[in-house]
Amino acid sequence: MTKLNVALIFGGKSGEHEVSLLSTASIYKHIDKNKYNVFTIGITKDGKWMYYEGSEENIKNGEWVNLANKNVEINLIPSGSREVGIRFEDGRVENIDVLFPVLHGPYGEDGTIQGLFEISQVPYVGCGVLASSVGMDKLVCKKVFSQIGLPQVEYTYTNKWEFDNNTNQELDNIENKLKYPIFVKPANMGSSVGISKTTNREELLDGINEALKYDSRIVLEQGINAREIEVAVLGNYDVKASIAGEIKPAKDFYDYEDKYLDGASTYDIPAKIDQNTMSDIRRMAIEAFKGIDGKGLSRVDFFIDKDSGEVFINEINTLPGFTNISMYPKMWEKTGLNYEDIIDNLIKLALDSKK
Template identity: 60%
Template structure:
C-alpha cells in the first residue's frame, strides 16, 4: 500500500513553543517510517512558517530554522488549480494526506489552525474547531460543563476592560462568592502559564493583572486541597478512556515550572485510587469530551478533594504534551497501547474524521 504523506507541524507563537518542539521531535522518532513519509513544517516564534528538511534532533534543538527547503512554498489555501500541499522549487507538489499539528496553546489548540485545515480539506490529528476553541477558553468551557451538570470548583471571571474599570469591585465579587486561597488563570492559555495562587485581596488583584498579561479574560477559581488525577481519552464517535494517573507536584500547585523545569514533580500510574473512583472519573472524562464534541485526542484533568473525596473536573487539554514521558502517552502505555501504536491510532482517527 502507498505510504501516506504525514506533515508534523510544530513550534508556534505561543508561550509553549519549546514544549511543542520536544513533543514533535518525539513523534518524529517514534512514527512508523514504513507506513508514512514524514514531512516537517515549523512555525517560528515570530509566526513565520517554513517547510524544512530536518530530523528530530534539529527540531528539538530549534535548529530546524536553518534547514528550510529553498524555494519551497506552503500552500494550505485552495487555489483554482487545486494545488493544496507543499510546492517545491522545481514546480512539483508534495500532497499532504494528513497533518499532525503538535502545537500547544493559543493558535495551536484553540481552533484557529484547525479552521485552516478544514478550509484546505486536510485531515488532521486532534479535535475539530468547536471542541478546540471551547476547551481552550476556560470560561466558555466551564459554562458548557455547568450546563451538562459536570461538577467543577466554584469560579468567577472578568475581562481586561471590566477589571481595569473597577478592580476593587471585582475583588468584592470574588470575595463574596469564593474564599481564599484562590487561583487566577488566563482564560486562554495552556501548560499552567500565567496562573497564580492568591491568599489576600492584594494578591488577588496582582494575580489578575498577571493573568491579563497573557489574555484579555481571566477566571478565578476556588482553591481546594485536592489530589490531581488525569485521564487520557482516544476516539471519535466511540471514545475510550485510559487508566487514571496522579500528579504529585513538587510545588504548591502544578504550574509551568513544576511541569517542565523542575525534576521533583512525580507521576503515579496507575493512580492510587480505588477502582470505583477511577471508573467514575473515566466516565466523567468521556462525558466531558463528548459534551464539547471532542475527537481524536485529549487529556482530561480532575481534582479529588482530600476531605470529602468529591471529584471536580478541572480542564480538557486537546493537544497535551506528547513526548514519550508525557502523561498522555504514559497513560495509554499503562492501558496497553504503546507510543508508536498510539501515533498510528491518532492518524487513523484523523483520516476517519
C-alpha cells in the same frame, strides 16, 4: 505498501511554542517511518511558516529556524491549479494525506488553525473547530460542563476592561465569592502558563495582572486541598478512556516548568484510588470529551478533594503535551497502548473523520 504523507506542524505564536518543539521532537522520533513519509513544517514565533527537513534534535533546540529551506512552498489553500501540499525547488509537489498539528495554546489549539485545515479539505489529527475553541476557553468550557452536569469547584471571572476600570470593586467581588487560596488563570492559555495560586489580596492583584498578560478574560477558582488526577481519551465516536494517573506536584501546583522542563513532580499510574472512583472519573472524561464534540484525542484533568473525597472536573486539553515526560502517552502506555500505536490510532481517526 504505499506510505501516507503526514505533515507535522509545530511551533506557533503562542506562549507554548517551546512545548510544541518538545512534543514534535518526540512524535517525530516515535512515528513509524516505514508507514509514513513525514514532513515537518514549523511556524516561527512571529507567524512565518517554513519547511524544515532534518533531525528531531534541531526541532527540540529551536535550530530548525536557521536550517529551514525557505525555497520550499507550503500551500494549504486550494485555488486554481495550485495543488494543496508542499512544492519543492525542482517543481515536485508532495500532497499531504494527513495534517498532524502539534501546536499547543492559542493559534494552534483554539480552533483557528483547525478552521484553516477545514478549508484545505485535508484530514487532520485531533479535535475540530468547535471542540478546540471550547476546550481552549476555560470559561466557556466551564459553562458547558455545568450544562451536562459535571461537578466543578466554585469559580468566578473578570475581564481586563472591568478590572482596569473597577479594580477594587472587582477584587471585592472575587473575595466575596471565593475564599483563599484562589487560583487565577487566563481563560485562553494552556500548560499552566500565566496561572498563579494566591493567598491574600496583594497576591490576587499580582496574579490577575500576570494572567492579563496572556488573555483579556480571567477565570478565578476556589482552591481546595486536592489530588490532581488525569485521564487520556482517544476516539471519534467510539471513545475510550485510559486508566487515570495522579500527579504529585513538587510545588504548590503542577506548573509549566514541572510539566515540560525539570520534571520534578512524581506520578502514579494507575492513580491510587478505588475502582468506583476510577470508573467514575473515566466515565466523566468521556462525557466531557463528547460534551464539547471532541474528536481524536484529549486529556481530561480532575481534582479529588483530600478532605471530602469529592471529585471535580478541572479542564480538558484538546492537544495535550507529547513530550517524553507527558502524561498522555504515559497513561495510554500503562493501559496497553504504546507511543507508536497512539500515533497510528490518531492518524487513522483523522482519516476516518473525513469519510
